[in-house]
Amino acid sequence: MTAGSGQVYVVTGGCGFLGSHLVRMLLEHEKNISEIRVFDLHLDESLRTLSNDRVRVRLISGDISRLADVQEALHGSHLVIHTASLVDVWGRVPASKITEVNVTGTENVLQACKEEGVQYLVYTSSMEVVGPNIHGDHFYRGNEDTEYRIYHKEPYPLSKAKAEKLVLEANGIKIKGGKMLYTCSLRPTGIYGEGHELMKQFHRQGLRTGRCVFRALSPAIEHGRVYVGNVAWMHLLAARQLQIHPSTLGGQVYFCYDSSPYKSYEDFNMEFLSACGFKIIGSRPLVPYFLLYLLALLNVLLQWVLHGFITYAPILNPYTLAVASTTFTVQTDKAEKHFGYQPLYAWEEAKMRTITWVKSLEVSGKDLKDVGEKSNYCCS
Numbered sequence: 001m002t003a004g005s006g007q008v009y010v011v012t013g014g015c016g017f018l019g020s021h022l023v024r025m026l027l028e029h030e031k032n033i034s035e036i037r038v039f040d041l042h043l044d045e046s047l048r049t050l051s052n053d054r055v056r057v058r059l060i061s062g063d064i065s066r067l068a069d070v071q072e073a074l075h076g077s078h079l080v081i082h083t084a085s086l087v088d089v090w091g092r093v094p095a096s097k098i099t100e101v102n103v104t105g106t107e108n109v110l111q112a113c114k115e116e117g118v119q120y121l122v123y124t125s126s127m128e129v130v131g132p133n134i135h136g137d138h139f140y141r142g143n144e145d146t147e148y149r150i151y152h153k154e155p156y157p158l159s160k161a162k163a164e165k166l167v168l169e170a171n172g173i174k175i176k177g178g179k180m181l182y183t184c185s186l187r188p189t190g191i192y193g194e195g196h197e198l199m200k201q202f203h204r205q206g207l208r209t210g211r212c213v214f215r216a217l218s219p220a221i222e223h224g225r226v227y228v229g230n231v232a233w234m235h236l237l238a239a240r241q242l243q244i245h246p247s248t249l250g251g252q253v254y255f256c257y258d259s260s261p262y263k264s265y266e267d268f269n270m271e272f273l274s275a276c277g278f279k280i281i282g283s284r285p286l287v288p289y290f291l292l293y294l295l296a297l298l299n300v301l302l303q304w305v306l307h308g309f310i311t312y313a314p315i316l317n318p319y320t321l322a323v324a325s326t327t328f329t330v331q332t333d334k335a336e337k338h339f340g341y342q343p344l345y346a347w348e349e350a351k352m353r354t355i356t357w358v359k360s361l362e363v364s365g366k367d368l369k370d371v372g373e374k375s376n377y378c379c380s
């Protein structure tokens with residue numbers, strides 16, 4: 001059967017940062033679908049207006065950790081792209097909740113595929129299922145076969161690794177109707193682009209310091225980043241090709257990559273923030289690592305003391321510092337070899353799209369008001 005021809009796709013977490021780009025990507029580039037079911041705990045009603053005379057965008061409110069919700073959403077569908085996840089490395093939610101959503105939620109998706117006879121599942125995993133580990137082992141231009149000392153202690157990476165394992169192990173199981181389930185897993189590195197919540201935080205933080213970013217990380221530490229539009233495009237292609245070549249893609253993992261430059265996390269963010277007059281201060285870290293680590297530990301202590309009163313979840317904690325301070329870059333062409341993936345957006349276009357969006361944060365003025373900025377003050 002050719003891919004498409006009036007198929008029903010389910011996108012779990014379809015109202016999220018990646019999910020919403022994926023819904024728009026499917027609408028624009030997947031010509032053979034008749035319905036996109038956007039399954040999410042928090043619905044973004046604006047997505048409903050994207051329906052057109054060819055494709056219906058159907059918003060379904062539900063909890064991935066409730067099997068009945070997932071079964072109902074998948075009933076009669078052809079393929080699931082499972083992006084729903086609690087993305088938390090800051091201690092905002094309890095570990096049990098992260099496991100409930102990311103692991104039990106994935107178990108529910110697999111169970112529902114089996115019971116509803118859904119043959120194809122593309123899972124949105126993460127670079128974090130590999131690393132970086134907290135030992136500081138660098139992963140330099142690695143690929144899907146690179147040996148690495150994987151060591152997970154934090155709830156989020158643990159949950160993504162467990163979920164991915166479940167998805168890959170489910171490849172080839174018998175489902176209702178005597179057919180087989182085919183699965184594959186995509187591992188984005190740090191995703192950036194329009195709507196990235198963390199970028200909003202960095203922008204707001206920078207406004208508070210007079211558009212100055214004080215360098216805290218070594219510029220020698222490279223972090224792989226990938227544009228959200230290319231991650232969405234890779235998901236679309238994987239979904240399409242999993243149906244045509246299930247024996248090639250089934251049970252496989254693929255890093256998500258594009259031509260975004262390898263840079264330190266801060267220098268990469270400055271590619272966009274500098275277009276708004278932000279300046280990075282210091283050619284090397286302005287504070288020694290041990291002081292940053294002490295600050296990270298203080299944040300953990302404050303989070304513990306304030307627990308129950310307020311949710312104190314600053315960007316910096318020992319885990320995020322460890323990840324930010326360890327090189328993790330991928331260099332692979334497995335997705336190209338297996339299903340013809342080529343980035344849809346070149347770096348320059350991804351950069352300009354992101355800059356346009358970051359600039360829109362200023363136009364809205366909300367951020368400026370929040371931090372009492374009177375003018376476009378630029379530090380020297």
Ligand SMILES: NC(=O)c1ccc[n+]([C@@H]2O[C@H](COP(=O)([O-])OP(=O)(O)OC[C@H]3O[C@@H](n4cnc5c(N)ncnc54)[C@H](O)[C@@H]3O)[C@@H](O)[C@H]2O)c1
Nearest residue numbers: 013015016017018040041063064083084085126188190191
């Ligand atoms: N953002 C990144 O840098 C990055 C990198 C690698 C992988 N990923 C993965 O990409 C996927 C999407 O991440 P994102 O950055 O778009 O996050 P996001 O938080 O913007 O989107 C996640 C979506 O899942 C939904 N969700 C959460 N709990 C749910 C539940 N119980 N039931 C139903 N829906 C629920 C949320 O409402 C949200 O819309 C995740 O699986 C994440 O692990 C993200």
Ligand SMILES: C[C@@H](CO)CCC[C@@H](C)[C@H]1CC[C@H]2[C@@H]3[C@H](O)C=C4C[C@@H](O)CC[C@]4(C)[C@H]3CC[C@]12C
Nearest residue numbers: 087089126128189190216265266315316320323324
């Ligand atoms: C020390 C600060 C001074 O500016 C900078 C801290 C940056 C960190 C908050 C981020 C550095 C690397 C990020 C992670 C990476 O991009 C990949 C991820 C995988 C994804 O599945 C979830 C998000 C994340 C863990 C991401 C989180 C933020 C960083 C640790």
